Amino acid sequence: MTYSQNKKLKQEGADSNNSASEVSTQISTKLQALYKSVEDQTIPDRFLDLLEQLDAAESNHTKGGHK
Amino acid sequence: MSTAEKELAPGFKKELLGSLPSLRAFAYSLTGAADKADDLVQDTVLKAWAKNESFQMGTNMKAWLFTILRNEFYSQMRKKGREVQDTEGTFTDSLAVHPGQDSALDMQDFKKALDQLPEDQREAIVLIGASGFSYEEAAEICDCAVGTIKSRVSRARLRLAEILDVKGASDYVMDANAASIGSRAYSR
Numbered sequence: 380m381t382y383s384q385n386k387k388l389k390q391e392g393a394d395s396n397n398s399a400s401e402v403s404t405q406i407s408t409k410l411q412a413l414y415k416s417v418e419d420q421t422i423p424d425r426f427l428d429l430l431e432q433l434d435a436a437e438s439n440h441t442k443g444g445h446k
Numbered sequence: 447m448s449t450a451e452k453e454l455a456p457g458f459k460k461e462l463l464g465s466l467p468s469l470r471a472f473a474y475s476l477t478g479a480a481d482k483a484d485d486l487v488q489d490t491v492l493k494a495w496a497k498n499e500s501f502q503m504g505t506n507m508k509a510w511l512f513t514i515l516r517n518e519f520y521s522q523m524r525k526k527g528r529e530v531q532d533t534e535g536t537f538t539d540s541l542a543v544h545p546g547q548d549s550a551l552d553m554q555d556f557k558k559a560l561d562q563l564p565e566d567q568r569e570a571i572v573l574i575g576a577s578g579f580s581y582e583e584a585a586e587i588c589d590c591a592v593g594t595i596k597s598r599v600s601r602a603r604l605r606l607a608e609i610l611d612v613k614g615a616s617d618y619v620m621d622a623n624a625a626s627i628g629s630r631a632y633s634r
Contacts, residue, residue: 410572
């Protein structure tokens with residue numbers, strides 16, 4: 380590779396660093412937005428019900444232990 | 447019979463509840479499908495509740511729950527085989543509920559690209575890039591070295607850039623030449 384070719388490649392590499400980091404930023408932004416779109420959803424009732432049931436079973440168990 | 451050790455630490459349920467949104471989001475990224483994600487979260491809640499004694503209040507419950515969820519996911523995968531992974535479709539429904547996004551279509555493309563990643567890379571980039579864990583925490587959750595997480599994250603980013611660049615040249619204004627040089631520069 381000649382010096383000038385090499386220099387040109389380095390130049391292109393430096394230019395594309397910008398667009399590479401732009402892509403990288405876009406990826407981060409989209410990943411976070413996607414994740415957040417799920418996080419922001421209301422917690423489905425099934426989980427609240429489940430925790431209630433587990434809690435109830437727990438206190439029944441504890442009471443039962445004192446019999 | 448000692449009932450004391452059976453008792454739930456105060457705050458356990460509350461903290462568990464507080465971690466549910468991020469647990470669900472992590473489960474989506476692993477399973478790629480809304481219904482399967484919530485089944486996985488349900489199994490995780492049951493597991494976590496059953497072994498609540500092994501959790502030290504005051505330590506990182508989110509990381510503890512993520513570890514349980516991840517182990518559960520892989521053990522179910524091993525049992526059921528690859529059919530657990532169903533990337534097509536269902537996620538779109540849940541996205542439609544959020545028209546506030548700049549473009550839901552754009553997001554679907556991204557989701558598809560994410561689903562194409564190998565599991566180890568996908569979980570690494572999600573844990574670091576979205577769940578907000580440190581490299582050390584992610585390494586603990588995935589039971590691997592910190593360096594392994596780092597290299598998985600950068601391979602994931604590289605792969606996503608490639609997929610998205612191929613898919614939507616207009617969104618990612620880089621010509622093929624710049625893209626390949628850029629990738630090399632980025633992979634360092």
